[in-house]
Amino acid sequence: MSTTRLFEPLTLLHGAPMRNRFMLAPLTNQQSELNGAASAFDQDWFRQVARSGYGLVHTAAAHVEASGIAFERQLGIHDDDQLPGLRQMASAIREGGGLSSVQLHHAGHRANPRLGGIPAPASTRTLPGISALTTEEVERIRDSFISAAKRAQLAGFDGVAPHGAFGWILSEFMSPLLNDRKDKYGGSIENRARLTIEVIEGIRRACGADFQIGWRLSVERYGLRLEELREIVWEILGRELIDYLDLALWDSAQIVGTGTFRGKTMLSVFTEIPRGGVRVGTAGKIMSAKRCAELLDGGCDFVLIGRAGILERDFPLRVKANPLHESPKPPVTAQYLREGGLSERFIMHMRGWESFVQPGSV
Numbered sequence: 109m110s111t112t113r114l115f116e117p118l119t120l121l122h123g124a125p126m127r128n129r130f131m132l133a134p135l136t137n138q139q140s141e142l143n144g145a146a147s148a149f150d151q152d153w154f155r156q157v158a159r160s161g162y163g164l165v166h167t168a169a170a171h172v173e174a175s176g177i178a179f180e181r182q183l184g185i186h187d188d189d190q191l192p193g194l195r196q197m198a199s200a201i202r203e204g205g206g207l208s209s210v211q212l213h214h215a216g217h218r219a220n221p222r223l224g225g226i227p228a229p230a231s232t233r234t235l236p237g238i239s240a241l242t243t244e245e246v247e248r249i250r251d252s253f254i255s256a257a258k259r260a261q262l263a264g265f266d267g268v269a270p271h272g273a274f275g276w277i278l279s280e281f282m283s284p285l286l287n288d289r290k291d292k293y294g295g296s297i298e299n300r301a302r303l304t305i306e307v308i309e310g311i312r313r314a315c316g317a318d319f320q321i322g323w324r325l326s327v328e329r330y331g332l333r334l335e336e337l338r339e340i341v342w343e344i345l346g347r348e349l350i351d352y353l354d355l356a357l358w359d360s361a362q363i364v365g366t367g368t369f370r371g372k373t374m375l376s377v378f379t380e381i382p383r384g385g386v387r388v389g390t391a392g393k394i395m396s397a398k399r400c401a402e403l404l405d406g407g408c409d410f411v412l413i414g415r416a417g418i419l420e421r422d423f424p425l426r427v428k429a430n431p432l433h434e435s436p437k438p439p440v441t442a443q444y445l446r447e448g449g450l451s452e453r454f455i456m457h458m459r460g461w462e463s464f465v466q467p468g469s470v
C-alpha cells in the first residue's frame with residue numbers, strides 16, 4: 109500500500125482529467141443567502157478549498173427548483189440571478205487547479221414548506237393529504253435538473269453531479285417503498301430508474317461532449333434494494349452514461365448485512381461491476397492517508413473527503429506532505445473550526461451534526 113497513486117492524474121470520459129484522486133464531497137453548510145445566491149461566506153469557503161489540492165471540488169447540494177428546497181440558506185441553481193455567485197465559485201476552483209462540479213438537488217417529498225418548498229412525493233401514500241406528482245410534473249422536474257446543469261455550464265463549472273442519494277427525489281423514485289406509481293416512472297426497476305437516466309441523458313444532450321457528469325448514489329435505507337441498484341449501476345456503467353459514480357456510504361468499510369451480497373463489503377458489490385471508462389469512488393469515514401490508499405488498492409479510482417475536509421481544509425496537501433497523516437478526531441471546539449476558517453453560519457450548521465462540535469464550546 110502506497111499513497112503515491114493518490115497523486116496520479118485520473119482521466120474522465122469527458123472534459124479535462126483530475127490532477128489527482130481526491131474529490132471534496134458535497135457539503136451543505138447553510139451559509140448562502142436566503143434566496144439561494146452564493147454569499148461572501150460561500151466564496152470564502154470555496155477560495156479556501158480551491159487552494160487545498162483537490163482534483164475535483166463539489167459544491168453543496170444546490171436546489172434545481174425554488175420549490176425543491178430542503179434547508180434554510182441552501183445554495184440554489186434554479187434562477188439566472190444566481191449565475192454571478194456561481195461564476196465566482198467556478199473561477200476560484202479553476203484558478204486553484206481543480207475541476208469543479210455542482211451537486212444538483214431536489215428534495216422531493218422532503219421539500220420544506222417553511223422555506224417555500226412544495227413537497228413533491230412520488231407516491232400518494234407517502235405524505236397524508238398530498239397527491240403524488242403527475243407525470244407532467246415529474247417531466248418538469250427532470251427538465252429543471254437539465255436547465256440547472258446548463259446554468260452550471262454557463263457559470264464555468266466543469267460538470268454536475270445529480271444527487272441520487274439519501275432519499276432525495278432521484279433516490280425516492282428508485283425506491284419501491286416510496287414509489288408506487290403506475291406511470292412510466294413507477295413499477296419495474298427500469299421505470300423507477302427512468303427519472304435518473306432521463307436526467308443524465310438530458311444533461312449530456314444539453315451540455316455536450318466536454319461536460320462532466322457524476323452521479324451520487326445511496327445504496328441502502330429509504331426502502332432501496334441493493335440487488336436492483338446493482339442492476340441499474342451495471343447498466344449505467346455499461347453504457348458509459350456518466351463520468352464517475354460516487355457511492356455515498358457513511359462508512360466506506362461497511363459490510364452488507366442481508367440479502368444476496370451478505371458478508372461482502374458494500375464497496376465490492378459495485379467495484380466488481382465492469383465499469384468501462386467510468387470512474388468509481390466512495391465516501392465514508394475517510395480520515396487518513398492510509399485509508400485513502402487502501403481504498404485505491406481495493407478498486408476505487410478516487411476518494412471523496414467529507415468531514416476530514418471540514419476539520420482540515422487542506423487534507424489532500426497534508427496527505428501529500430505526510431503519507432502517515434491522520435485527520436484530527438471530532439469532537440472539536442467551535443474555536444478550532446473558526447481558526448481553521450469556517451464561518452459562524454457553517455459552525456452553526458456543524459453543531460447539528462452528532463459528536464462533531466464539542467457541546468458548550470463557544
Ligand SMILES: Cc1cc2nc3c(=O)[nH]c(=O)nc-3n(C[C@H](O)[C@H](O)[C@H](O)COP(=O)(O)O)c2cc1C
Nearest residue numbers: 133134135136168169391392393394413414415416
Ligand atoms: C456537514 C455535512 C454536509 C453534507 N452535505 C451533503 C450534501 O449537500 N450533499 C450530499 O450528497 N452529501 C452531503 N453530506 C454527506 C457527505 O458528502 C459525505 O458523503 C459523508 O459525510 C460521508 O463522508 P465523511 O465520513 O468523510 O464525512 C454532508 C455531510 C456533512 C458532514
